[in-house]
Amino acid sequence: MAINKFVAISLVSAVAVLGTACSVTAPQDSITVKPSKPKNIIMVVADGMGPAYTTAYRLYKNDPTTDEIEPTVLDQFLVGTARTYPASVSGYVTDSAASATALAAGVKTYNGAIGLDVDKNRVETVLQRAKKLGKRTGVAVTSQIVHATPASYIAHNESRRNYNQIADSFLDDRIDGKNIADVMLGGGWDYFIRDDRNLVAEFKDLGYQYADSYTELLALPSGKPTLGLFADMGLSKALDDSNPHRLSVLTESAIGHLENTNGFFLLVEASQVDWAGHANDIASAMGEMEDLEQTIKLLKNYVDMHPDTLVVLTADHSTGGLTIGADGDYRWSPEFIQNMKASVTVMSEQIIEQEDMALYAEDIFGFELNDEEKNHISGITSDMKPREREGVLKLLLDKRTNTGWTTSGHTGVDVEVYAFGTGAEAFAGNLNNTDIAKKIFSILGDVE
Ligand SMILES: [Zn+2]
Known part of the structure; x- marks a missing residue:
C-alpha cells in the first residue's frame, strides 16, 4: 500500500514535469515575460496547519529506503511565516473566524467575528473586491460552506455560529446587483435546505446549476454559476470519503466554472486539518494533509499552464499542540x-x-x-x-x-506562508496575517 502511494506520486510528478516542458514549447504559449499582476488569484487556507503538521507530513511521506527525507510538494513553495494573533480583546490565540477575517479583509478582529471589525462594522474582503472589479469569485472547502473561513470571505455576521443567517446572506447580499460568490462547493445541506427556507431552490431560480454528488458535479457544463453541496455539514473525513482527494476534485471543478477573460478569485480551504487537530487524531490529520498536497500539486500544474495566476497558501493558526515525538522519547x-x-x-x-x-x-x-x-x-x-x-x-x-498533543483547542504559534505564480515574491518574510489581505488588495487594485 505504502509503496503504491510512492509510485503514484512519482508518476504524478513525472506528468507535472512533462506538463511544464510542454507549456514552454507549445506554440500558443507566447508569454515569455510574466505579467506583473496576476489575472487569477487562488488563496488556499489550511485550517489549523501549524508547522508541526507540515513537518509531520514530510516524515509521514518519507521513503524509508533512502537516507534522504524527501521534500513535500509544499516545501518547494515556502516563502515565509505569518503571525496569527487576533485583536487584543481576544488575547493572543485566534479562532478561525478572526483569522479568516484578517486573511480576507486585512483587519484584526475579535474571535467569532465574520467579516466585521472589533466595533462590528462590516469590512470589505478581497473576494468582494474581486467581484466589484468584474472577476468571478468562488469557494471550494471541505467544511460546510458557511463555516468560519469561507463565510469570512463572503459574508458579514457578528457570530460564526449563526450558520443559517450566514447561508441567507450568501443568497441575499449583493454587489452591483449580483450574488457575491459565483461558485460555492463544500458541505451544508442542513443550512441550505431548511423548513423555513430552501436556498438551493432559490439559487436555482437565480440561474445557478446545482450538484449534490461528486459525479453530478463533474458532469455539469463548465463556466456557469454553480452551487455544490455534498454533505449535511462538513464532508466526510479524507480517510472515509469515497474520494480521499475530494478537495482537489472540488478545486479543479471550481476553476473550470470560474475561468473567464477578466480572471477570478478562488478561496480553497483544507478545513479539516483543524478538525483532526481538535480531535487529537493524527491519522486523520495526515489524511487531510495528503488531500491538501494533492490540491497544491494540481494548482502547480495549473500555474505552469496559466502563469498569469497567483497561489498563496497559509494556515489561520495551529491546532492541538501536535508534537512529533512525545514524553521524552526521541522516536516518531x-x-x-x-x-x-x-x-x-x-x-x-x-x-x-x-x-x-x-x-x-x-x-x-x-x-x-x-x-x-x-x-x-x-x-x-x-x-x-x-x-x-x-x-x-x-x-x-x-x-x-509516539505522537503528543497539548490541547483540544488552538495554539498561538506563527504559521508558514507558501506562494507561487505571478506576484508570489510579495509574500516573503515574516508577515502579519493581515498583510496577506493587504497585499492581495494592492494586487487587485481599487475600484474605479
Ligand atoms: Zn479550530
Whole structure:
C-alpha cells in the first residue's frame, strides 16, 4: 500500500514535469515575460496547519529506503511565516473566524467575528473586491460552506455560529446587483435546505446549476454559476470519503466554472486539518494533509499552464499542540498510520459490532497488535459513548507513533506562508496575517 502511494506520486510528478516542458514549447504559449499582476488569484487556507503538521507530513511521506527525507510538494513553495494573533480583546490565540477575517479583509478582529471589525462594522474582503472589479469569485472547502473561513470571505455576521443567517446572506447580499460568490462547493445541506427556507431552490431560480454528488458535479457544463453541496455539514473525513482527494476534485471543478477573460478569485480551504487537530487524531490529520498536497500539486500544474495566476497558501493558526515525538522519547513512527483503511471515528462505530475486536482493529490499522494493545482494545464496550471508544483507539495510535498533543483547542504559534505564480515574491518574510489581505488588495487594485 505504502509503496503504491510512492509510485503514484512519482508518476504524478513525472506528468507535472512533462506538463511544464510542454507549456514552454507549445506554440500558443507566447508569454515569455510574466505579467506583473496576476489575472487569477487562488488563496488556499489550511485550517489549523501549524508547522508541526507540515513537518509531520514530510516524515509521514518519507521513503524509508533512502537516507534522504524527501521534500513535500509544499516545501518547494515556502516563502515565509505569518503571525496569527487576533485583536487584543481576544488575547493572543485566534479562532478561525478572526483569522479568516484578517486573511480576507486585512483587519484584526475579535474571535467569532465574520467579516466585521472589533466595533462590528462590516469590512470589505478581497473576494468582494474581486467581484466589484468584474472577476468571478468562488469557494471550494471541505467544511460546510458557511463555516468560519469561507463565510469570512463572503459574508458579514457578528457570530460564526449563526450558520443559517450566514447561508441567507450568501443568497441575499449583493454587489452591483449580483450574488457575491459565483461558485460555492463544500458541505451544508442542513443550512441550505431548511423548513423555513430552501436556498438551493432559490439559487436555482437565480440561474445557478446545482450538484449534490461528486459525479453530478463533474458532469455539469463548465463556466456557469454553480452551487455544490455534498454533505449535511462538513464532508466526510479524507480517510472515509469515497474520494480521499475530494478537495482537489472540488478545486479543479471550481476553476473550470470560474475561468473567464477578466480572471477570478478562488478561496480553497483544507478545513479539516483543524478538525483532526481538535480531535487529537493524527491519522486523520495526515489524511487531510495528503488531500491538501494533492490540491497544491494540481494548482502547480495549473500555474505552469496559466502563469498569469497567483497561489498563496497559509494556515489561520495551529491546532492541538501536535508534537512529533512525545514524553521524552526521541522516536516518531508515522509508518503505523500509513495504511489506515478508515478513520478512528468510523472504527469507533464498527468495532462494537465485531466478534473479535482486536482482529478488526489489526485489519483497519494495518499492523499486528501486541498483547498490551490487545488488552487495551478489549476495554472497549458498547456502553461507552462513541467519543470514548474513539479515545481508546486514538490513545493506542498515539502510543504506537509516539505522537503528543497539548490541547483540544488552538495554539498561538506563527504559521508558514507558501506562494507561487505571478506576484508570489510579495509574500516573503515574516508577515502579519493581515498583510496577506493587504497585499492581495494592492494586487487587485481599487475600484474605479
Ligand atoms: Zn479550530
